[in-house]
Amino acid sequence: MNNLFDRGDLSMSLKFGVLGLGMGGCSIASEIANIKTRITNKMTPYTGILINTNEVDLRKIPDSDNVKKYQLKGYEKGAGRDVEIGEKAFSEHKDEIAGLLKTHFSDREFVWVICGLGGGTGTGAVIEAIRLVYANGFAKRCGLILTLPRDKEGRQVLDNCLERLQKISQAMKGLGAILLTDNQKLYTEFLEEKPMASIGEYLDFSNKYIAKTLHEINVATASFNPVGGYHFDSSEFLNMLNTPGLISLSRISLRDNQLDADNESTYLPKIRDSISKGILSDGYNFKGAKKAAVSMIAPTGSSNRVFSMKFINNIEAIIEDFSPQADEKPVATYSDPKGEGVQIYSVFAGLPFPKRVSELIKKSEELNELVEEDVADDALSSLTLFSRKKTANEEIDVDSILGSKQELDFNTGNKVSSKSKGVDPFEFLNSK
Structure with a gap:
């Protein structure tokens, strides 16, 4: 079955601007910006x-006419995972960056601020970047795309991530949608499918996967003729992106010639599972969703059969069960003259943070507890107890045996009395 990303003839709901921060954010933003249509x-x-x-990481990203690269001068070697350096570097250049926003995003309808949480530049800059974007014409038209680190990326990475999430959570009510990508989820799924692939291949896959997901949702709401009376249009999509809180995206493809609209077991369990698992992250409590929407696209020849009243009623029941508090939950159906199979896209907005954040907090606490523990250094203990044994061939120091007060001066090597012996440069080793 074909997917919407591979179709270059489809329209888009919104013209996105993407502001990439740091290596992770720039890589994702570059993939989004380089999507082409016909x-x-x-x-x-x-x-x-x-x-x-x-400077090196920025240079690695291909140049293109619709992408502007900006290197933070004075910090060419990077931020070294230091959040404070990343924030300082961005703040020192914010006037020039504000000019770039006005020049390059003047016709954009919505801006995504993108960063990989855990490093120095992106994680450090993200708060100031949000402030700058909001102050330069994109208040209520701005959201975040944030990636969560894997468990094995280290204590500093986890702590950097959680520290920034804590600040973002305090400002969530004033922000637009936050789209989280869980690298642990994507990494595990990729590893199961391609165990012999390289890390570079995974990173390339994950960046493209995020870009494809966002693009598919954007075209699904703008490209097809409605079947029936319900429509989830571009303005409603923008309203969802402006809803404070987390946003979850899901997608599933079903073969229309195998979908029996009268037999719920052929499609309901799969649709429920796709919503729970999500595309980029999972573990959400959908009960608290403020808005929900479903867009379903079927080939023109089978759309009337598939989208029966019973089928639509069952989908509505699923959405009602997942998010009973949502104030909007349209289920829209469309026909696609070039379509293959039934494509179902679900969007839930205004969600709380997923369970993955709690898991990261627990993992960080475990790692910090290990750091606080005294780790025994067996080799050092043995060195402190070491005493060289005299061999038969070694000259015997008669003076020391007889209790002479004479010792060697550490500076000259000459024997001196206890009253005039030299200063021991290693005396600090005697302190307890």
Whole structure:
């Protein structure tokens, strides 16, 4: 079955601007900005600004006409996972960055601030970047795309991530949607599918996967003719992106010739499972969702059969069960003359943080407890107890045996009395 990402003839709901911060954020933003279409005068629908300290990392990203790279001068070697350096580097250049926002994002309808949480530049800059974007024309038209680190990336990475999430959580009510990507989830799924692949291949996959996901949701709401009376249009999609809290995206493809609209077991369990697992992250409590929407696309020849009243009623029941408090939950159906199979996209907005954040907190606490423990250094203990044994061939120091007060001066090597012996440069080793 084909997917919407591979279709270059589809329209988009919103013109996105993507502001990438740090190596992770710039890589994702670059993938989004480099999405191409075959639509005249809309061949490059997205615009990117990439900001980083490390000059080498920024240079690795391919150049393109709709992407502006900006290196934070004075910090060419990077931030070294130091959040304070990342924040300072961004703040020192914010006037120039504000100019870039006005120049390159002047026609953008929504801006995503993107960073990989855990490093120095992106994690450090993200708070100041949000402030800058909001102050330069994008209040209520800005969201965050944040990646969560894997468990094995180290204590400093986890602590950096959680410290920034803590600040972001305190400001969530004033922010737009936050789209989390759980690298642990994507990494595990990729490892199961391609165990012999390299880390580089995984990183390339994950960056493209995030870009494809966002693009597919954006075109699903703008490209097809409605079947029936319900429609989830571009303005409603923008309202969801402006809803404070986390946003969860899900997708599933079903073969229309195997989907029996009268037999719930052929599709309901799969749709429920796709919502629970999500695309980029999972573990959400959907009961607290403020908004929900489903867009379903079927080939024109089978759309009337598939989208029966019973089928739509069952989908509505699923959404009601997942998010009873949502004030909006349209279930929209569309026909696609070039479609293959039934594509179902679900969006839930205004969610609390997922369980993965609690797991990261627990992992960080475990690692910090290990650091506080005294680790025994057996080799050092043995060295302190070491005493050289005299051999038969060694000259016997008669003076020391007889209790002479004479000792060697550490500075001259000459024997001196106890009253005039030299200063021992290793005296600190005698302190307890």
